Amino acid sequence: MYKIVKKKELNSDVKLMVVDAPFVARKAEPGQFVMLRVNETGERIPLTIADYDREKGTITIIFQEVGKTTKLLGALEEGEYILDFAGPLGKASHFGEVKKAAVIGGGLGTAIAYPQAKKLNSLGVSVDTIIGFRNKGLIILEEEMREVSDRLFVTTDDGSYGIGGFVSDVLKNLIEEGNKYDLVVAIGPLVMMKVVSNLTKEYGIKTIVSMNPVMIDGTGMCGGCRVTVGGKTMFACVDGPDFDGHQVDFDEAIRRQAMYKDEEKQSLKEHECKLEGTV
Amino acid sequence: MPNMSLTKVKMPEQNPNERNKNFKEVATGYTEEMAIEEAKRCLECKTKPCMKGCPVNIQIPEFISLIAEGKFEEAYLKITETNSLPAICGRVCPQESQCEMYCVRGKKGEPVAIGRLERFAADWFMVNRKPKVHKIKKNGIKVAVVGSGPAGLTCAGDLAKMGYDVTIFEAFHTPGGVLTYGIPEFRLPKKLVQAEIDNVRNLGVKIMTNMVIGKSITVEELRDEGYEAVFIGSGAGLPSFMGIPGENLNGVYSANEFLTRINLMKAYMYPEVDTPVKVAENVAVVGGGNVAMDAARSAKRLGAEKVYIVYRRSEKEMPARVEEVHHAKEEGIIFKLLTNPTRILGTDDGWVKGMECVEMELGEPDESGRRRPVPKKGSEHVIDVGTVIIAIGQSPNPLIKSTTPGLETHKWGGIITDEETGVTSIPWVFAGGDVVTGAATVILAMGAGKKAAAAIDSYIKQKAEKDD
Numbered sequence: 001m002y003k004i005v006k007k008k009e010l011n012s013d014v015k016l017m018v019v020d021a022p023f024v025a026r027k028a029e030p031g032q033f034v035m036l037r038v039n040e041t042g043e044r045i046p047l048t049i050a051d052y053d054r055e056k057g058t059i060t061i062i063f064q065e066v067g068k069t070t071k072l073l074g075a076l077e078e079g080e081y082i083l084d085f086a087g088p089l090g091k092a093s094h095f096g097e098v099k100k101a102a103v104i105g106g107g108l109g110t111a112i113a114y115p116q117a118k119k120l121n122s123l124g125v126s127v128d129t130i131i132g133f134r135n136k137g138l139i140i141l142e143e144e145m146r147e148v149s150d151r152l153f154v155t156t157d158d159g160s161y162g163i164g165g166f167v168s169d170v171l172k173n174l175i176e177e178g179n180k181y182d183l184v185v186a187i188g189p190l191v192m193m194k195v196v197s198n199l200t201k202e203y204g205i206k207t208i209v210s211m212n213p214v215m216i217d218g219t220g221m222c223g224g225c226r227v228t229v230g231g232k233t234m235f236a237c238v239d240g241p242d243f244d245g246h247q248v249d250f251d252e253a254i255r256r257q258a259m260y261k262d263e264e265k266q267s268l269k270e271h272e273c274k275l276e277g278t279v
Numbered sequence: 280m281p282n283m284s285l286t287k288v289k290m291p292e293q294n295p296n297e298r299n300k301n302f303k304e305v306a307t308g309y310t311e312e313m314a315i316e317e318a319k320r321c322l323e324c325k326t327k328p329c330m331k332g333c334p335v336n337i338q339i340p341e342f343i344s345l346i347a348e349g350k351f352e353e354a355y356l357k358i359t360e361t362n363s364l365p366a367i368c369g370r371v372c373p374q375e376s377q378c379e380m381y382c383v384r385g386k387k388g389e390p391v392a393i394g395r396l397e398r399f400a401a402d403w404f405m406v407n408r409k410p411k412v413h414k415i416k417k418n419g420i421k422v423a424v425v426g427s428g429p430a431g432l433t434c435a436g437d438l439a440k441m442g443y444d445v446t447i448f449e450a451f452h453t454p455g456g457v458l459t460y461g462i463p464e465f466r467l468p469k470k471l472v473q474a475e476i477d478n479v480r481n482l483g484v485k486i487m488t489n490m491v492i493g494k495s496i497t498v499e500e501l502r503d504e505g506y507e508a509v510f511i512g513s514g515a516g517l518p519s520f521m522g523i524p525g526e527n528l529n530g531v532y533s534a535n536e537f538l539t540r541i542n543l544m545k546a547y548m549y550p551e552v553d554t555p556v557k558v559a560e561n562v563a564v565v566g567g568g569n570v571a572m573d574a575a576r577s578a579k580r581l582g583a584e585k586v587y588i589v590y591r592r593s594e595k596e597m598p599a600r601v602e603e604v605h606h607a608k609e610e611g612i613i614f615k616l617l618t619n620p621t622r623i624l625g626t627d628d629g630w631v632k633g634m635e636c637v638e639m640e641l642g643e644p645d646e647s648g649r650r651r652p653v654p655k656k657g658s659e660h661v662i663d664v665g666t667v668i669i670a671i672g673q674s675p676n677p678l679i680k681s682t683t684p685g686l687e688t689h690k691w692g693g694i695i696t697d698e699e700t701g702v703t704s705i706p707w708v709f710a711g712g713d714v715v716t717g718a719a720t721v722i723l724a725m726g727a728g729k730k731a732a733a734a735i736d737s738y739i740k741q742k743a744e745k746d747d
Contacts, residue, residue, distance in 0.1 A: 084488070220516065270550055
């Protein structure tokens with residue numbers, strides 16, 4: 001059992017939790033994830049580590065309530081417990097020699113991009129960060145990102161805050177203006193990572209993306225998280241979750257993500273019916 | 280007078296056409312009368328030939344003779360002197376190639392049903408007696424065991440009996456390894472697995488779940504935490520794929536994923552539990568081992584109309600137990616033998632719609648001694664399936680190898696050990712089970728765990744003498 005020591009709402013759908021998990025915290029690095037299970041009948045889901053505190057032995061997770069499991073998780077309060085919480089899993093992000101980087105977060109992906117920006121910043125890399133959301137109400141981690149970035153750009157699809165448009169537009173402008181990035185880290189919806197990777201490929205800028213496919217165990221055992229990278233099948237849980245964005249077969253990843261769409265809808269619907277039934 | 284019947288007392292089973300729709304156990308077990316009758320078939324040979332077929336040295340004639348006398352509790356205690364997991368072994372050991380292979384009664388007629396009797400004693404004890412909590416004098420020396428499958432549980436149990444302070448580190452949320460995630464409920468009920476694991480806990484063994492060794496903590500760090508020796512029994516968890524086109528289509532599972540969803544996550548109870556599993560109307564399972572049989576029989580139970588076993592050799596070469604093949608056939612699994620998949624066909628939006636196969640014929644024997652299958656020209660054909668499950672084998676998970684400097688492994692990933700002691704290239708690290716042999720049987724893993732426990736004990740004692 002893993003105690004929730006802090007809970008905070010970042011927006012109407014997105015919550016932050018700090019979880020007491022000393023064995024995860026003492027080795028966690030940016031880019032890695034945990035597998036968690038909320039209750040006895042629950043599924044195992046991967047969540048990327050948003051932050052960690054080795055001294056306090058805690059891990060921060062940020063999640064959006066999109067399905068039954070994340071809604072169950074979001075319903076837990078400070079002082080309550082998550083049943084299972086294993087990690088840190090996956091490979092830590094590896095940046096190589098970098099002077100100037102652009103870190104891009106799309107929606108909830110911002111939560112995963114945050115530790116990467118923080119790490120790059122701590123390594124003395126000049127970091128331009130671009131975070132994008134559908135609208136103003138969904139913005140998360142703006143202040144945190146600003147603290148670890150040289151420059152921060154915020155976009156909204158509907159123009160209700162910051163720059164109207166997409167993160168890829170801002171990146172393109174920055175590159176066109178002559179900013180010489182030797183690394184782009186792009187984390188967010190598959191379509192966004194695909195668009196950014198296509199763009200940076202044109203300019204020949206190394207690009208790291210973080211894949212978040214369906215997983216059961218998170219230790220290399222099920223192979224459900226297969227991703228085609230450079231024509232080879234990789235397991236996101238042990239070979240990733242970070243991959244070279246120019247090599248990832250995003251179209252396949254998008255198709256694979258839809259595998260349990262119907263079941264996800266069914267679970268959510270039944271969960272919501274039950275909740276309404278109890279009111 | 281011994282019972283001279285040439286055949287075993289028949290094991291009661293659920294009717295094939297009923298059981299292929301539920302996940303309840305196929306074989307329902309002997310009654311007391313049946314067990315006594317079967318036990319009386321044992322001739323109590325002085326030379327005990329059966330025992331040389333048992334990797335965990337169960338005193339077979341002794342426990343069978345106790346059953347024949349109706350002393351079921353004593354029979355159970357006799358078995359557990361050397362085997363902590365009899366309800367499991369009685370169900371999943373391939374007795375036909377172990378103890379029962381050496382049974383004198385097998386020379387003319389069927390051997391004594393040693394496995395069924397072992398199972399009977401274990402089940403009887405579970406129903407009629409309370410689990411024993413043992414008072415063992417502790418020696419205060421810490422030993423770590425990585426993985427709570429058959430190898431790890433056996434090693435831990437034996438070390439605990441010797442007085443060691445044993446902690447098992449398990450990556451999943453539920454212990455048991457392949458007994459929990461791999462072997463289906465209808466062959467090995469999970470309640471029973473957990474009960475036998477509780478018996479190991481009752482010996483004083485601690486089990487820490489959600490601990491991924493190599494990630495949460497490394498083998499070397501375990502030593503820094505004060506563990507004098509480490510036993511690695513992390514199994515063969517890495518699924519192999521065929522490398523044919525279409526393997527990443529939606530609807531293609533590794534047997535590991537398919538079975539883990541069903542067994543560990545209980546997807547057969549979806550939507551009562553949250554983990555789903557998808558089974559199309561027609562399903563192809565590629566492979567001919569026990570895992571393939573388990574996957575095929577599970578798919579049938581989940582409602583598939585037609586389930587095919589697609590295997591490139593003939594039935595004679597199938598690595599699955601005869602009993603499993605027999606059960607699968609009874610349940611309506613269709614065997615497409617001498618057939619090999621060449622590609623998986625998909626719809627425009629990425630779902631499996633069929634599997635192209637080629638017929639094979641057997642040529643000269645290969646390195647394994649089995650006749651090598653070669654494709655027949657022009658025999659390509661498509662099987663109409665919406666789900667494909669790949670069950671062509673598993674290799675050891677590389678997590679521990681890659682995070683333990685100095686640990687020598689074979690090219691295929693297996694840890695290199697001394698066969699008698701299980702010691703690895705690192706003197707305080709031992710290993711056994713599938714992580715050493717590649718995917719094999721529960722009982723071989725248990726045998727390796729047992730040998731390693733004895734070797735760990737002598738290693739620690741020798742070291743203590745040197746230090747003095």
